[in-house]
Amino acid sequence: MDELRKAMRGMSVDAGAVVGRIVHSVYGLGAVPDEATRREIFRAYLDGAGSVRFERVAE
Numbered sequence: 295m296d297e298l299r300k301a302m303r304g305m306s307v308d309a310g311a312v313v314g315r316i317v318h319s320v321y322g323l324g325a326v327p328d329e330a331t332r333r334e335i336f337r338a339y340l341d342g343a344g345s346v347r348f349e350r351v352a353e
Contacts (some may be wrong), residue, residue, distance in 0.1 A: 298338055299346045312340035 298314045305312050316336040337349045 295336070295348065302338060302340045302346050303344060305340065314338040314346075 296318065302314055303311055315334050315338065317351065318333045318335050320326045320331045320333075322331075334351045337351060339349070341347055
């Protein structure tokens with residue numbers, strides 16, 4: 295979360311909506327990664343004041 299917050303704060307708010315996400319990925323032996331093995335846990339937004347807001351995604 296700290297790395298995402300740091301990266302988002304370094305971006306320009308004038309560029310438009312700055313959003314990020316934290317994803318949990320699960321891999322099996324020899325499995326090919328696909329969308330079924332990923333689950334979004336948090337979404338992050340950069341507000342107009344330059345603060346990063348995290349929102350937990352419901353399952």
